[in-house]
């Protein structure tokens with residue numbers, strides 16, 4: 001009787017240990033799955049939050065070249081198609097990069113030398129050489145991009161301010177236009 005009870009006790013203990021092992025295994029498996037899921041979510045989130053545009057692509061910083069590519073002071077605007085903007089240098093020598101998309105419904109406007117203004121072919125909005133709204137359905141002046149100027153040692157020496165004012169570029173600078181950073185044009189006042 002005593003012996004039998006001992007054997008049953010051992011069997012019960014072995015079963016309890018096996019049950020415990022099963023539970024532990026399931027717990028570890030569950031924790032491992034959770035860990036894998038968390039890691040995958042983190043990777044997806046990281047990839048999603050990273051900028052998808054590299055240097056040189058529209059939407060990111062575009063290296064334009066040296067200062068001497070700018071149009072002359074007060075000259076007609078020059079298109080820089082790769083980065084979708086117009087170069088303008090105002091009468092005081094300040095450089096402006098004007099986004100090529102109309103602020104009305106997004107058409108591509110063009111420079112009309114005979115009228116010395118930008119005109120949009122879609123609904124006729126007109127803008128001055130520096131992008132200021134003149135007339136038409138556009139709700140505001142043209143948007144500008146941020147220009148950055150670097151010296152030969154690659155040190156930033158000038159940058160378009162938050163208001164988008166024309167930038168005095170030190171001669172000899174290398175220019176970069178931040179095509180994804182735009183200063184929204186001033187709202188029309190009428």
Ligand code: FES
Nearest residue numbers: 102104105120123
């Ligand atoms: S899209 Fe330019 S005026 Fe309408």
